[in-house]
Amino acid sequence: GEDVEQSLFLSVREGDSSVINCTYTDSSSTYLYWYKQEPGAGLQLLTYIFSNMDMKQDQRLTVLLNKKDKHLSLRIADTQTGDSAIYFCAERQGRKLIWGLGTSLAVNP
Amino acid sequence: DGGITQSPKYLFRKEGQNVTLSCEQNLNHDAMYWYRQDPGQGLRLIYYSQIVNDFQKGDIAEGYSVSREKKESFPLTVTSAQKNPTAFYLCATSGTGIFYGYTFGSGTRLTVV
Numbered sequence: 001g002e003d004v005e006q007s008l009f010l011s012v013r014e015g016d017s018s019v020i021n022c023t024y025t026d027s028s029s030t031y032l033y034w035y036k037q038e039p040g041a042g043l044q045l046l047t048y049i050f051s052n053m054d055m056k057q058d059q060r061l062t063v064l065l066n067k068k069d070k071h072l073s074l075r076i077a078d079t080q081t082g083d084s085a086i087y088f089c090a091e092r093q094g095r096k097l098i099w100g101l102g103t104s105l106a107v108n109p
Numbered sequence: 110d111g112g113i114t115q116s117p118k119y120l121f122r123k124e125g126q127n128v129t130l131s132c133e134q135n136l137n138h139d140a141m142y143w144y145r146q147d148p149g150q151g152l153r154l155i156y157y158s159q160i161v162n163d164f165q166k167g168d169i170a171e172g173y174s175v176s177r178e179k180k181e182s183f184p185l186t187v188t189s190a191q192k193n194p195t196a197f198y199l200c201a202t203s204g205t206g207i208f209y210g211y212t213f214g215s216g217t218r219l220t221v222v
Contacts (some may be wrong), residue, residue: 031210040216040218041215042115042199042213042214042215043211043213088151088152095140095159095203097210099151101149101151
């Protein structure tokens, strides 16, 4: 199938690291994305990775890609209350993006 | 600044009415998309257009219509045939950039009253 799967909820304490996981389906070369959605707003592209890469780091964000298991993760270091949002994983298949249902991240003080 | 403008931010519709949601972009992107978002259901594709004067149905097109007369504009009409239109609607665009990601507008929340 073409499903992209994510766990629906994650709760962390402020200052801890958050790890949001995603599994995808297409084994061919593709781009994979992480988007962030704050309440009542549109989606904002956080980062992306091409499938020939294993890791990408951008400030507090680290993306890890395990091609064998088709597993993608987003690690947020030193999680802050402003990181509370829904995080979507998406996989490019041809000209379409296939979306996960989103992981709702709650950051507790 | 380049971007996508969705209007209005909030919209109320009476039973049996058609309403039109606006999406305008100045990113010079060829492709435009409409998504519907309901709690716990992620994003569902309604319609998309890859070029002016052409558009295709997405996964949940019934009860919706679109037009693409200009590159900059992709309005969505929610017709009276859509039985459960209350939702958050998102417009997105995609160019031919190196990573082919989507850029999203800020959304329109439609409520049936």
